[in-house]
Amino acid sequence: MxxxxxxxxxxxxxxxxxxxxxxxxxxxxxxxxxxxxxxxxxxxxxxxxxxxxxxxxxxxxxxxxxxxxxxxxxxxxxxxxxxxxxxxxxxxxxxxxxxxxxxxxxxxxxxxxxxxxxxxxxKVSRLTRDDQLGPKEFQKYRLITKQGILLVRFRAEDLKLRLAEMGPTAGLPADGLTPPHAPVHLDPSEVCQLFLSSGLMRNVLPNATIVQDWQPFKPLPSNMGILLKKDIDWMVDDASSPTVASLCTFPFRVPIGDDWYYLNIDMFGKDLSLVLQQFLSHLRRHTSTLKGHVMCQVFLDPPLWKPVADFCRDALGVELVKEYTEQCVVESDIV
Ligand SMILES: CC(C)(COP(=O)(O)OP(=O)(O)OC[C@H]1O[C@@H](n2cnc3c(N)ncnc32)[C@H](O)[C@@H]1OP(=O)(O)O)[C@@H](O)C(=O)NCCC(=O)NCCS
The missing domain is CATH 3.40.630.30 (Gcn5-related N-acetyltransferase (GNAT))
Incomplete structure (x- = not known):
């Protein structure tokens, strides 16, 4: 239409x-x-x-x-x-x-x-909420998916130094299950090929939904057209058989103060090591040229919130801005 x-x-x-x-x-x-x-x-x-x-x-x-x-x-x-x-x-x-x-x-x-x-x-109205939803809201809405929200802040220059000290894999939990291998950046044609193939992404995307910077999209060609116009880094662990996928915005200014930037990372998948590898890869790429303060918001499978928060605090030395909150994608019929 x-x-x-x-x-x-x-x-x-x-x-x-x-x-x-x-x-x-x-x-x-x-x-x-x-x-x-x-x-x-x-x-x-x-x-x-x-x-x-x-x-x-x-x-x-x-x-x-x-x-x-x-x-x-x-x-x-x-x-x-x-x-x-x-x-x-x-x-x-x-x-x-x-x-x-x-x-x-x-x-x-x-x-x-x-x-x-x-x-x-x-036919339907969709929106994303991060406030506490109660029974009254759930009479009105159907829940499509929810993601934990991890909000951290740091000075780009400090994190850059910390990442350089750590080396490419240091700090990652040695779970013995997932060998560290470099995450793969996807180009636009690879993005379409992968995200439009429901079979490959079935176990990765929550409820078949691509949530990008608070916006929920069904994996459809028309939506890929909208998403590919945005400045986003698309990443997976393995382009032929993905377990974890992530989308990261390029940093943009927010009005919290002078030289404050916002970085939004949407993570899909449940493997902690792979999630951390992609998280580090996005941080390396986007803090390498940045100067100033960064608010980084990571959306991830709720059980991963705690281990990723611990990693941020203990291994990266960045500050947690708030405790666990959730992003709920909800919908209601248009009547
Ligand atoms: C959230 C906010 C828009 C509510 O405005 P308000 O005029 O005080 O709200 P109302 O008095 O109309 O009462 C709440 C109604 O808005 C709905 N509402 C409240 N927060 C909402 C949200 N985040 N998204 C959609 N609807 C929301 C309620 O469900 C309720 O709907 P109902 O009339 O069907 O029961 C207002 O407090 C605000 O501007 N807050 C700061 C910005 C913000 O947090 N925006 C939410 C974006 S996710």
Whole structure:
């Protein structure tokens, strides 16, 4: 299904009568207002300042703003993926003074209605949450998959030195089962070949889902087209029979402070040694030229969280920013 570029405001449905909100499609001119209401969001790891311009250009995405008396008070974006069958909700935020009054709920329902009327092929809404979900949420959502979130921080220069001291395999647990061998970087054609072959990736991807930097994709050619446009390193242990696969973003700036970068690594698979080898390989590659502070978020199979966290603290000497949390990919039907 073809999606029009950002919808003109006139094509948005009316706001529900019981609210005093107006809804508009975001434009470049709204950037400062959006940043003003996004202070300290996601613990300083907000990706939106870096991504906003790109988001506005993406032909399958619409960024919607809620306004109260003309003032921007909330944002949500919807992306149509999975061959036009899924609406992915991203970037949801409400201005601090307006939280707890039902604004997010109204905005979410407005966006679902908009998508339903414009794109009747869309059947489900998917989103990723890292807050505590209770029985109320699970009445609303089906769980697609969950990954543990490991958040560490370090100075790029310090980690570079530490990695050089360690040598290529030092520090890896000697479990005697997995001989260390170099992870394989995949080029775009290898990525498609591997990830579109459901047989090869069946035991690697959780619930047949590629979760990349909070975005869940089904392994479909149209989604690979979206993913391959991004700056991502794709890695596996063995291209003909993979056990572990990982996707790492190139570092990008986040507003936590000057010279702070964010590195996102999504790990799929259950073998600890192979996970650590790929983790180290991504770190080596991306810290070699970087100067400044790095927040590195690793998403991995929940039982691997503790041993990888111990490795980060004890072998790499990096600081854990928070204890175990989870990323839940959930979906609900569009009704
Ligand atoms: C999370 C946040 C958007 C909630 O806004 P809010 O206006 O206070 O929320 P509401 O009063 O409408 O009540 C919560 C509703 O939003 C939903 N909601 C809360 N957090 C949500 C999230 N992260 N993703 C999707 N929906 C969420 C609730 O399930 C509830 O839906 P319901 O109306 O169907 O019951 C707001 O606290 C915020 O901006 N926080 C900082 C940014 C953030 O954490 N965003 C979440 C991105 S994953």
């Amino acid at each position: 073809k999606i029009e570029n950002s919808l003109p405001c006139t094509q948005l449905p009316e706001a529900p009568p019981q609210t005093d909100l107006q809804f508009t499609v975001a434009t470049e001119d709204d950037f400062d207002d959006i940043m003003a209401m996004s202070q300290d969001i996601y613990g300083g790891l907000d990706y939106l300042p870096t991504r906003y311009q790109t988001w506005l250009q993406e032909t399958n995405r619409t960024v919607i703003l809620a306004r109260k008396q003309g003032k921007v008070i909330a944002l949500e974006s919807v992306v149509i993926i999975d061959d036009g069958e899924t609406m992915l909700v991203e970037g949801l935020r409400v201005a601090p003074q307006e939280r707890g009054k039902g604004v997010a709920g109204v905005l979410l329902r407005f966006c679902s209605q908009m998508v339903k009327s414009k794109y009747p092929d869309v």
